[in-house]
Amino acid sequence: MSLTVDQKALLESAIRDIPDFPKPGIIFKDITTLLNNAEAFSTLMTHLKTRYESYNLDFVAGIDARGFIFGAALAQMLGVGFVPIRKKGKLPSTTVSEKYSLEYGFDEVEVHMDAFGSDKGAKVLLIDDLIATGGTAKAAASLIEKVGAHCVEACFILGLEFLPGIDSLTELTPVYTVIGVD
Secondary structure, eight states: OOOOOOHHHHHHHHHHEEEOOTTTEEEEETTHHHTHHHHHHHHHHHHHHHHGGGOOEEEEEEEHHHHHHHHHHHHHHHOEEEEEEETTTTOOEEEEEEEEEEETTEEEEEEETTTOOTTTOOEEEEEEESSOOOHHHHHHHHHHHHTTTEEEEEEEEEEEEOOOOHHHHHTTSEEEEEEEEE
């Protein structure tokens, strides 16, 4: 199922642009205005449910922190478990971590070793609000595979198509973006 022209326009109009945040020259895509717009949020989540209900997923994994919002809601709608992929040091049990490059340095994400249960090959959808350079998403997709599950697709509400993230992540898993930003 594709979004209609009207549905896409509704979602795009519900996302606020914040110029020069977090630094000059950046236009920040603020999804809080989509979240507090009941019609837009419902339209988005219904679209995602329709897209993924035939995937026979076992889990939805959301990337810290905005991926938790979309991921938990979608997991509930699909009747599957939700798994948080967190920044290093935030999970209480035994974890596996993956480093990724930042503009200046490195960061790390981690997941519980038993997050996807004992059955190897669990089918997992990875979700987050936005993909830009792809470092965090690539690390998260790699973690899913590291603990014995299978990342069947990575989904993003917004894809910054002028940055290399989508192409880079496609090396690991198929990528779906609801709204592409040129």
